[in-house]
Amino acid sequence: MTSLIIFYLASCVVLGGGLAVVLSRNIVYAAFGLIASLSGVAGIFILSFAPFLALVQILIYGGAIVIVIIFALMLTKLEDFRTLSDHKHWPIALVTSLITLGIIISTAFYRPANLTSRSGLDLSKLADELFSKWAVPFEMASLVLLIALMGGVIMVRKIDSRDDK
Amino acid sequence: MIELTHFQVLSGLLFAIGLYGVLARRNAILVLMSIELMLNAVNINLIGYSIFMNASESHRALGHVLIIFVITIAAAELALAIAIILRLYRNKSSINTDDINIMRW
Numbered sequence: 001m002t003s004l005i006i007f008y009l010a011s012c013v014v015l016g017g018g019l020a021v022v023l024s025r026n027i028v029y030a031a032f033g034l035i036a037s038l039s040g041v042a043g044i045f046i047l048s049f050a051p052f053l054a055l056v057q058i059l060i061y062g063g064a065i066v067i068v069i070i071f072a073l074m075l076t077k078l079e080d081f082r083t084l085s086d087h088k089h090w091p092i093a094l095v096t097s098l099i100t101l102g103i104i105i106s107t108a109f110y111r112p113a114n115l116t117s118r119s120g121l122d123l124s125k126l127a128d129e130l131f132s133k134w135a136v137p138f139e140m141a142s143l144v145l146l147i148a149l150m151g152g153v154i155m156v157r158k159i160d161s162r163d164d165k
Numbered sequence: 166m167i168e169l170t171h172f173q174v175l176s177g178l179l180f181a182i183g184l185y186g187v188l189a190r191r192n193a194i195l196v197l198m199s200i201e202l203m204l205n206a207v208n209i210n211l212i213g214y215s216i217f218m219n220a221s222e223s224h225r226a227l228g229h230v231l232i233i234f235v236i237t238i239a240a241a242e243l244a245l246a247i248a249i250i251l252r253l254y255r256n257k258s259s260i261n262t263d264d265i266n267i268m269r270w
Contacts, residue, residue: 001166003166003167004167007167011171011175014179014205015175015178015182018179018183019182021182021186021195021198021199021202022182022183022185022186022189022190022195022199022202027192030195030198031198034201037179037202041205041208041209044172044212045212047167048216049216050216050229053212053233056233056236057236060236061201061205065201065239065240065243068244068247069194069197069198069243069247072247072251075251076260077254077258087189087190087191088189088191089189090189092188093185093188094185096184096185096188097185097188098181100177100181101177101178101180101181104176104177104180104181105173105177107173108170108173108177112169114219114220115217115219116217116218118217121215121216121225121226121229122222126226128226129223129226129227129229130226130233133223141234141237142237144237144238144241145237149241149244151245151248152244152245152247152248153248155248155249156251
């Protein structure tokens with residue numbers, strides 16, 4: 001019962017943060033809403049007996065991704081945002097997202113046969129799986145991350161020195 | 166008692182909010198934030214199935230492993246997308262997605 005109350009609290013944080021992201025006029029408030037929403041997801045992970053994933057969530061999303069987004073906000077011009085033609089297509093967006101929500105919710109009430117009560121997974125078991133069965137995809141993911149970061153650096157680099165030659 | 170349905174409904178709601186943000190907002194950075202919300206909705210669904218399915222340990226570890234991969238790919242995608250947005254801002258001095266039509270034929 002207590003876990004259900006905590007689940008509902010975390011859900012309120014997640015959904016409230018998400019609504020702040022998509023509805024707020026001020027984009028800095030949207031970034032703060034994103035932090036709240038991602039921390040709420042970390043709370044959901046803790047309720048699911050996955051404290052390691054909650055830690056990864058807070059470290060990577062709260063510590064890296066939101067900071068990068070805030071830096072991107074600082075590097076672009078903030079005055080434009082008030083006059084931006086925002087929410088212009090909101091009826092289409094609302095209808096599309098409501099249809100998607102209806103489809104997902106209608107499938108959510110179909111119960112799979114082999115359900116059990118809530119039970120967690122040992123972290124050492126996760127490490128076993130990740131570094132034996134999924135070792136090659138894991139290394140591929142690190143390669144993808146490296147190449148993406150190198151591509152990002154190359155893309156934002158100033159290339160005016162090439163014209164001098 | 167928490168059920169699998171709770172996780173699925175929360176995941177669906179968060180996904181719908183993110184989809185609305187992607188379609189309605191015109192600021193490229195806000196679109197990026199909404200995509201992060203949708204990826205987190207997927208993560209909630211994955212962890213829900215991982216802790217409620219009556220499967221072997223290695224099958225349930227798959228949910229956790231997939232979440233780690235999703236977070237990694239989200240970080241890579243965000244780094245590239247921010248680089249593209251900064252480049253666009255430098256070239257066109259705007260990050261309004263309506264102004265970005267150089268790839269349109």
